[in-house]
Amino acid sequence: MAVMTYREALNLALREEMHRDPRVFLIGEEIGLYDGAYKVTQGLLKEFGERRVVDTPICESGFTGVAVGAAMLGLRPVVEMMTFNFSILALDQIVNSAAKLYYMSGGQYSVPMVIRGPGGPAHQLAAQHSQSMEVYFYHVPGLKVVRPSTPRDAKGLLKSAIRDDNPVIFIEAETLYGIKGEVPDDPEFTIPLGKAEIRREGTDVTVFAYMGMMYRALEVAEELAKEGISCEVVDPRTLRPMDIETMIGSVRKTHRAVVVEAGAGFAGMGSEIAAFVTENAFDDLDAPVERITGANAPMPYAKNLEQAKTPSKEKIIATIRRVCSA
Amino acid sequence: MPRRVLDPQFVIEHLSILDSDGNLDTALEPDIAPADLKRLYRAMLLGRRLDERMVRLQRQGRIGTFAPIKGQEASQMGSVFTLRPTDWMVPSFRETAAMIYRGWPIEKVLLLFAGSLEGGRPAPDQHDLPITVPVATQLPHAVGLAYAAQYREDNVVVMAYFGDGATSEGDFHEALNFAGVWHVPIVFVCQNNQWAISVPIKKQTHSRTLAQKALAYGFPGIQVDGNDVLAVYAASREAVERARAGEGPTLIECVTYRLGVHTTADDPTKYRSEEEVKAWEQKDPLTRFNAYLQKKNLLEEGLEEQIDAEIAAAVQRFEAMAAADPLTIFDHVYAELPPHLRAQKEELRERLEKDVERRADEELPPPLPMRGQRKTSRWQN
Numbered sequence: 293m294a295v296m297t298y299r300e301a302l303n304l305a306l307r308e309e310m311h312r313d314p315r316v317f318l319i320g321e322e323i324g325l326y327d328g329a330y331k332v333t334q335g336l337l338k339e340f341g342e343r344r345v346v347d348t349p350i351c352e353s354g355f356t357g358v359a360v361g362a363a364m365l366g367l368r369p370v371v372e373m374m375t376f377n378f379s380i381l382a383l384d385q386i387v388n389s390a391a392k393l394y395y396m397s398g399g400q401y402s403v404p405m406v407i408r409g410p411g412g413p414a415h416q417l418a419a420q421h422s423q424s425m426e427v428y429f430y431h432v433p434g435l436k437v438v439r440p441s442t443p444r445d446a447k448g449l450l451k452s453a454i455r456d457d458n459p460v461i462f463i464e465a466e467t468l469y470g471i472k473g474e475v476p477d478d479p480e481f482t483i484p485l486g487k488a489e490i491r492r493e494g495t496d497v498t499v500f501a502y503m504g505m506m507y508r509a510l511e512v513a514e515e516l517a518k519e520g521i522s523c524e525v526v527d528p529r530t531l532r533p534m535d536i537e538t539m540i541g542s543v544r545k546t547h548r549a550v551v552v553e554a555g556a557g558f559a560g561m562g563s564e565i566a567a568f569v570t571e572n573a574f575d576d577l578d579a580p581v582e583r584i585t586g587a588n589a590p591m592p593y594a595k596n597l598e599q600a601k602t603p604s605k606e607k608i609i610a611t612i613r614r615v616c617s618a
Numbered sequence: 619m620p621r622r623v624l625d626p627q628f629v630i631e632h633l634s635i636l637d638s639d640g641n642l643d644t645a646l647e648p649d650i651a652p653a654d655l656k657r658l659y660r661a662m663l664l665g666r667r668l669d670e671r672m673v674r675l676q677r678q679g680r681i682g683t684f685a686p687i688k689g690q691e692a693s694q695m696g697s698v699f700t701l702r703p704t705d706w707m708v709p710s711f712r713e714t715a716a717m718i719y720r721g722w723p724i725e726k727v728l729l730l731f732a733g734s735l736e737g738g739r740p741a742p743d744q745h746d747l748p749i750t751v752p753v754a755t756q757l758p759h760a761v762g763l764a765y766a767a768q769y770r771e772d773n774v775v776v777m778a779y780f781g782d783g784a785t786s787e788g789d790f791h792e793a794l795n796f797a798g799v800w801h802v803p804i805v806f807v808c809q810n811n812q813w814a815i816s817v818p819i820k821k822q823t824h825s826r827t828l829a830q831k832a833l834a835y836g837f838p839g840i841q842v843d844g845n846d847v848l849a850v851y852a853a854s855r856e857a858v859e860r861a862r863a864g865e866g867p868t869l870i871e872c873v874t875y876r877l878g879v880h881t882t883a884d885d886p887t888k889y890r891s892e893e894e895v896k897a898w899e900q901k902d903p904l905t906r907f908n909a910y911l912q913k914k915n916l917l918e919e920g921l922e923e924q925i926d927a928e929i930a931a932a933v934q935r936f937e938a939m940a941a942a943d944p945l946t947i948f949d950h951v952y953a954e955l956p957p958h959l960r961a962q963k964e965e966l967r968e969r970l971e972k973d974v975e976r977r978a979d980e981e982l983p984p985p986l987p988m989r990g991q992r993k994t995s996r997w998q999n
Contacts, residue, residue: 327738349792349795349796349799351790351795353789353792354789354792354793355796356758357758357792357793358758358761360762361758361760362762363762365706365766365770367769367770384755385755385758388752389750390753393748394950394953395750395951396735396738396750397739398736398738398748399739399950400739400740400748400950401740401747401748431953434951434952436952456953457954458953460917533956536958601694608636
């Protein structure tokens with residue numbers, strides 16, 4: 293087991309899968325000569341050449357559409373979005389083509405591709421670069437959506453995404469690229485899509501959170517433990533398909549649930565998890581499911597405003613106390 | 619320092635070999651074997667007769683909305699005829715004649731337009747993409763196929779179809795730009811049928827031709843008389859040979875005309891004149907090709923009856939097919955059935971079984987008319 297950064301774990305996953313399967317190739321802006329805007333593809337052009345690490349014209353829908361075509365002919369493209377906010381430019385190719393062509397070809401052409409890159413709030417990236425883009429994708433039948441919170445998950449889930457026969461949206465985070473953690477060296481190590489992970493066991497309340505909010509939830513759990521509230525922190529990891537067993541199993545145990553979500557709230561992941569818990573475990577609940585989300589406004593640029601928009605530790609603590617006193 | 623004209627200075631060619639009065643430019647006449655000429659004519663005539671039959675089937679509510687091809691047979695057949703079966707054909711949504719030629723059984727095409735996914739499924743060894751309705755989105759896919767073919771070292775050419783309206787879409791620009799930069803083996807075939815539903819070509823672009831757009835991407839573009847099957851064939855063969863020889867993409871603009879409706883949900887009398895349609899009817903691609911073959915003594919006796927019988931038999935086979943199983947709505951969403959869809963499928967199965975029990979003694983209400991068949995609007999409702 294090696295200790296490496298989240299970025300290195302992603303790089304290793306790409307490298308291993310490119311060695312394992314000659315059909316895997318990378319395509320996107322600045323991923324070759326420049327090693328990627330966030331250096332996730334570092335060294336891969338040198339190792340695999342221009343045919344397999346393709347620097348493209350600046351055009352998200354163009355390179356996504358081209359990847360859809362290549363996937364239908366049996367290749368396994370891994371598309372990099374410099375930031376997932378730019379994927380909106382490729383939304384038609386993702387929603388109407390990548391997610392639909394397996395269906396519309398009556399099962400003749402699968403579209404095994406991964407679209408990956410950073411998304412969600414970071415540090416002062418402002419309104420057009422800080423959005424929690426997963427909400428645009430998990431609504432769409434035919435897509436899988438992954439948000440890996442740790443270096444270990446980054447490697448294991450990316451490898452599974454590349455091997456998956458469906459289009460997979462794989463959203464990383466600028467703020468996590470530098471974090472370190474233990475990552476298995478085994479090139480056959482993978483984490484199956486659709487499996488949630490219990491990050492911290494607890495008995496009083498289930499806290500659903502992923503990416504940066506997962507780490508904040510862990511800090512909150514540590515503090516609340518001092519006052520005798522035992523939080524179970526569950527990281528969905530794959531937002532679609534969701535892991536019913538682990539997520540509902542946890543709520544059946546704790547009888548309370550809150551969702552912490554960095555995005556803008558309305559119709560976000562919190563809404564879906566709250567509905568999901570209500571539908572599947574209503575009789576087990578001792579309190580209504582609560583959401584703690586970012587303010588329903590664009591992300592401001594100024595640091596203090598950015599902090600004010602994002603769910604704070606204090607707000608999470610106050611909500612959990614309220615839910616647990618119900 | 620000075621202001622000067624850069625090289626190369628671009629030219630756009632227009633190619634016409636057999637005009638609507640039957641005049642033939644023998645110097646340009648492509649060398650097509652008599653058997654191929656007969657096959658080509660048969661495919662065009664089949665396209666026309668099937669199209670007319672499908673419009674009637676749609677009016678009777680037996681199939682749903684579709685986009686007729688009448689008038690565009692030469693543009694489609696002249697181009698697709700130059701492909702090998704191993705080459706890739708990427709249709710938009712108006713390439714019925716080309717699809718039949720590529721091996722789609724007629725009843726399968728009918729099934730597709732009756733709404734069955736099975737009808738949209740290419741055979742495993744058939745190198746065709748399914749039709750795409752969002753305009754121009756298939757063009758980047760076509761470039762992706764060409765890139766993948768190069769990557770795998772397959773000796774194939776990709777031919778992608780689209781209309782004049784598609785040239786205004788970003789995907790058109792993106793696809794041609796990528797194709798030019800990567801120098802992939804692809805032929806872009808634009809069927810400029812003058813109208814994007816109700817928007818005439820003059821409102822679509824201020825360019826003198828659509829063919830000239832290729833020059834901006836660094837590869838050749840040619841405009842052809844799209845109702846002249848010989849000209850379309852000659853230009854396409856040249857483009858396919860160039861692509862196969864590694865010389866990169868070509869854009870072919872086929873100047874043609876949609877003689878019928880945009881789709882069966884459209885009424886073109888609202889936006890274009892009868893005189894215009896009549897003028898284009900004089901340029902019908904079938905009439906002039908028929909006269910050309912007559913001179914060569916290549917017309918088969920009773921061909922029309924033979925084709926009609928083939929279509930009638932296919933319609934019978936289509937109508938004998940069982941209605942789609944509702945449980946198939948969950949198929950092909952994902953490569954495997956995820957847990958939430960498994961649960962929904964099970965729920966639907968139970969509901970359908972209960973409905974069957976409940977309705978055993980009831981008279982069923984008449985089925986709702988299909989989309990495009992309804993005669994009402996939301997205001998009339």
